Amino acid sequence: MHSLNVGVSTLGLLAALVAPILAQESSYFVMYSTDPVVVERVDPLLSPGTVSSHEHSVIGANGFAATMDFAQTQTATCATVPVKADKSNYWFPSLYYQSPHNGSFLRAKDNSNTRIYYKFGTGGNGPDLERSEFPKEFRMITGNALLRHDDGSMGSPGNQLNWMCHDGGNNPRATGFPTGFTNCDAQGFAATIRFPSCWNGKDFNPASPQAHMAFPINQDGMKGCEAPFNVKRFPEIMIEYWLDITQFTGDYGSNDKPWVLAPGDNTGYSFHADFINGWEPGVLAAAMKTCRVGNTAEPLDTSSCFGANSLYTDAEKRACSGSVKNVVAEDTGTTSYIKALPGCNPIQSGPADATPQKNCPNVVTSLGDGGSGKAVSSPVGTTTLATSTSSKTTSQLSTSTSATTTKSSAVVSPSETSTSGGSTSGGPASVTAADGSTWAAAGCYVDTVNPRTLPTNGWWGNPITNTECAKGCSKLGFSISGAENGGQCFCGNSLGSSAKVDSSECKSPCAGDSSQKCGGPARLSVYKKSSSTKKARAHRHLERHRQAAVS
Template identity: 50%
Template structure:
């Protein structure tokens, strides 16, 4: 995975600041956390599993480009970026009683846009890269995976990795793995997932029945570095770091436990994925990609004219913090709206304790792919109770 090594190293350990043909979009807390997925469950409320959504407050059960442009604020920095990015949330399952507590997120997920020539160290801009079409959407990763998949995760794939950030001591070392790592009892500097989205396009629209078909990963620079079947266009390569705070669970599990589960019932971590729907204002990326080169240095800032200064600038931290979207249901997901959800002082029940995963998700450990099920045609009631209207029965999340 030589292409991603320089970026992955930023996640693995604190790296020296470096300029380059990439920029990092910082985020705040999610704009919403709920069961919505306009890509795979268009129009369904609720959808199959819970997502943490960052980006514009125009996010809805049904999305097109026009809907993204209704956003009047965002939890992602550039004002020109009204896109949405969403990923499955993580729960801590108490090894003693089996209850679920949502793992709080750190308010600084990072979204990298990689623009340099593939596999080079010369920081050379790849002039074949162009901005996303207005109605573009894609997914990186696969929610059904429960084992490592070399085709999808290995070299020239998603590069999925989970990382427990220690503090440099033998008691708390750094530990990483493709799925959930084990062998730790605390992650003093954070717990994180990282994943790369594909960037080579075959020109087709997103197809919910085959959501990865229209995209592929590159193996070299330029449009010719894309598979022959996917050379209609090459887009910025999106790399996402999803940062979590597991400090509140210290002492509740041992190094032999694997207490974490993703919201779709994934107890392995291999099913982590990121969805993206384009909301960039037309022309903004094409104008800024050749000149915006702060890399991970923060200099020049994204508000500089070489980046987004001539395209609306960036939101302030306060504006990002104030950008919240009222959830569309009252289902309990472990998130208390609109309270800032970054617990301090061991607030273990912040957001509520759930007796089951939202949507009646079944926990699966693989290695076979999971068959994702849910409480279909649900109707939300108070206190997060979801009433099943088909033969499965009733799911209560108190």
């Protein structure tokens, strides 16, 4: 995950000053969330259909699942936020306390005071009529999970990222974890972060998850979005993630920083947030035209921007907390101390960016079998995976072409659907790509996930087959393709230390042709290029430059 350049913000993030500043400068509303709908290692944006690298706290609606599209969000029946029409999800890394006595970890409790601000006004406190609601399949990320120092992208405290102890007096704050306190009993410990709001009209890309968005400059309307991020300007989302750390009071000194974020960060700079849109069409657009600070209570009530009977009660919100069952069977350190953070996340203090770990023993890499898109708990040690009701792994938002859900047009001969003749990848024995190169089936391999065995998401819009996955990876300039869990395609140039397993473990029917098998849970149906061309080599050369440019 890579950071964004930060434009000038009109929002102050000191919680005690947020409302007055907003009142002076913007139309907005704020939603208070109760406890999360789920806490676990799931991230449908960066790790669709499989286990994420680190723990997340997920708030919003209970349609949350390991694989999501807009239709999945609309299956929600409740939410931890008040507006019924907002079936979105928002998630961020969990915070842990590291014991000074033995180095073990305990997850900090959610405060039930987390707030989501939607800002959509002008500097003159009027509605910005050039703001647009989010497209159905929209999603975005802010922050950088690998960051371990202040590289300037986070801005000064009170700009994009801010940590503060709300102690009722001193209120120490900083871009990373602050010091100067021994308790936050008055209100709590909070991280505040804002999302970019200027869009270039392109899809979310897991390989470069922030490339489609940018922060605005300090101007109203579309003038605030510089080209090429001036296709649309959305409301600015700002999240305050509140935590209750009273259970640790008296166990640390004022100069200590005993806090560790789930990615193994004891600096605080890696805090980040994800958003997947689930707003019912038209509701947010209408609210942005009528909402004013003057008639927007904090928190929202029935007389605010969304009309009568449009909001969940506090009791209904609380009842929705925890309503999504865990699909990753592991101890998250919520009720008792654990020796290591969930996943493979040793503490990396920087100042260099953290290095993702791989080949970690005894790390859960599979999900429980839910089957309906809703997460269902599974016994410890299970290796099955739930296939969501949606097989999409990226958004489909192109402004120039419409998304397609038709079956792949690839011509498949009878020999291609046979597993005879040496093919152990569940598809044809070989595939001929557009550049004339031959891709041979190499078998079924383990996807190590953290980091992925094949790092680039090569899914390009159609329901996949092994044929289309190999051809797509060839177009991107790679030499290895891997279809996973029926609906995903990954590309790379090396399998690293990934283990080859029996072909029976690649058992998921391909979304584009059910007669083929496209990998399985954390399993890849692998094809390797056996002949190359100058064109393919040039593609790989350009791809290396592209990867270097975004790293």
